[in-house]
Amino acid sequence: MSGARPTIGAAIRGALLTGGPAGKAFAARKVARDWRLGRLDFDLDRPDAAVMPERPEWPDNLQLLPPAQMPRRGKGGSERGRLALWHALAHIEFVAIDLALDMAGRFGGARGEEFVSDFLGIAADEAMHFALLDRKLARLGSHYGALPAHEGLWQAAQDTAHDPAARLAIVPMVLEARGLDxxxxxxxxxxxxxxxxxxxxLERILDDEIRHVAVGTKHFLKICGERNKPPQETWQSFVRTHFSGRLKPPFNDSARHAAGLSLDFYAALAS
Known part of the structure; x- marks a missing residue:
């Protein structure tokens, strides 16, 4: 007698709890591929679905620092400065894998299979971005974990774990949109x-991130429609409540517009 088919909830949880950098990137891409090929049952709307962890697993040797304690990279062309830049970008993309996985796993039961498909696709993109950056570090004679990393990136996920609209407002529509800038x-x-x-x-990452912001904006607008809430005012309220930083110009208005994030959303909050 054959066993039960694997489920999407368990697969996402397993990827989130994979701590090794290469292993997590592989796991995220495998989950996305298996889901796309119909190999995983949708169980996120069931009471017995796997519970998403409060925090994902990350490499044991990764030194995490509060934002205020992070060493300044500078903008020069020194070898140290270039290494710090690529390491910081690798960390952003590594955490972005987990942000997309958690989005699909935590909220997919309520939001449905299209939502899951969209964010697993993003997780696969982020895994590919990380792999490119990890190889870049190797070309520079280094590796992910060789330098301290910003510990605050997962805070946005914890602060918005209660509401998919809040998570969409902060992660794709603030954090990823900042990457466009x-x-x-x-x-x-x-x-x-x-x-x-x-x-x-960087050109590849920028092209993909426009699409990621567009996906987040699409689903945010859909939820606002379901709740009969005005999108721009609702987004601004979430940002004031859940984002501790500032929205700082200059903005990449053309890329934001291409992603469906018009100036009407963020101009009033710009500092």
């Missing part, structure tokens, strides 16, 4: 240093 300047600096390989990585 800062990546072009980083890309220009990398090109100025003659690093065509690094520039291609």
């Amino acid at each position: 800062v990546t072009p300047a980083t890309l220009e600096r990398v090109k100025a240093h003659g690093d065509s390989h690094g520039a291609r990585i």
